[in-house]
Amino acid sequence: MHDKTGEMLGTLIEEFLTARATRKPSPHTLAAYRRDLVAVARLVAEDRALPLDAVPVTALSPRVMRSAFASFATPRAAASVHRAWSTWNSFFTFLVAEGVVPGNPMPAVGRPRTPLPRPKPLRGEDTPEQLLAAVAREDGRQRDPWPERDVAVLALALCAGLRLSELLALRVSSLGGREGERRVEVAGKGGRPRVVPIEAGLDRAVRDYLDSRARRFGSRSVRPDSALLVDRRGEPLRRGGLQYLVESCYRRAGIGDRVPRGARLHALRHTFATRLAEDGAGAAEIMRLLGHASLASSQTYIEVTAGQQRAAVASNRTNRALAGLVVERSG
Template sequence: MTVLIADFYRHLTVDLRRSDHTVRAYVATAERLTGFLAGHWGRAIDGAALSGITAADLRAYLARRRGDGLTAASAARELSAVRTFLHWAGIDPPALKGPRRKRSLPRPQAPADIIALATDVSEEAAEPWIAARDWAVLLLLYGAGLRIGEAMALPASILPLGETIRVTGKRGKVRIVPLLPELRAAIERYAALLPFALLPGEPLFRGTKGGPLSPAIIRRSVRGARDRLGLGGRTTPHALRHSFATHLLGRGADLRQLQELLGHASLSSTQIYTEVDAARLLDIYRTAHPRA
């Protein structure tokens, strides 16, 4: 890692407090860009050299990345990361339109499919405490709308449970999330069966050896369950959060309240669920109405 990239890494982690996933993605983009420019220009890249970047250079870089198999959506994210890197370096990014991409709507799962998924995952678990853990985690995603990373980050200090929990989301933003009685019962059952001590400074959800539970474990379990149940490839842990939002909106939840529950910084991120619900209603109309 060059000095330039190392300084950018510190900026993302210390100044902006971005998530580990975002830091890895942005730093990797900065490394790819500077590596490309070093070959493109034939010289080492530092802050002074970087100031000479042009729109043509960026187009050439994105063309290289698209040639590597990057989709339009991924190329747009790459360009966003490049702009963040250049802004940090004190450089106004050259004006360049990102690739056009289709806006895909989240696909909510039917409540019955979600319960079947969670049941299958827990039934495949090797031990009763692991079954209780996986059931509690999946219920947190659907019953409280948490991101999987937020669920993994919950501390043991949330016990004993009340009617709400404090959740730390993206960029360290804290929100209060209500707990349904069924969800409280699921977490309490897991805590009672867990063979490891739950100390206040440690994570709530544990792996088989007592360390922090990895999101990859839950994702792998969900993949196995959806294959066994014949569910679509979009049935992921994050789809349960989408389902939480869509089902609440369909029952009359206020958009601003939903924004708070989901921890979205911008209302525009939440508004996509209005399109999801409208699309669902249109599907019902076309299927059921005799004159559709």
């Protein structure tokens, strides 16, 4: 076995990223790994007055990593530091498995506690239904309207809770099952596959879309191994195209003010999860359906729903009147 203990940090970072790429993470995720690894590695290199490619892996002691992360954390938010810590922890886990280093120093490096992000569903009780109804109507202002495709995209996020990367990874063959037992097979985050049941409404929306696609591009365009979601030229949708499509749907429906900032497409997934919680689903069910890595992420939807219910009860006029009521006793 080749001894890698004398290899340089820059080379090992590239090896790690190559190994990660086999898991098919999104380009955005892979780019974030690279940024976090290089940013901290440069701090180590600067401290030792060496170029990055000349830093030996043997230099990465717990003391050196603590110092580098202290410098890294100074101008950054806790969430960014936490993410970088996780990336470096994965990097050292890889190095230990490869026999490059004897142990992982990251447990000795402090990391900030970060609260789980709060869900950001679409605002308004009937907003999802208004969005779907508006998009289902052919808009004469569009150069090449394709309402069946647009409804299918929104429905897969709203009724199956799929992430952007999961939508892009879908194939025509991802949908299967007998009538009444239809399902979609999802290539989930972190290489975790899952199966999500789909009901009649979503199934019909996807079938209508595939029928319209066959009319546009011919039956060969819907081969089982084809990408499920395509653009108006019949090419597989890409990240930017999918984001633009969802944004245009919001504009056509006139609901842009009801979409939380920083959660444009993800607001549809959050709406799916929030409604599951409102209808009584438990954290374990939500975890399985959304493909969460931990139960804590799923629990946030239940906590938000409970908070909303308490706020609704508190706003009841009778409750407010009762709060100011003084019981008077005679004698």
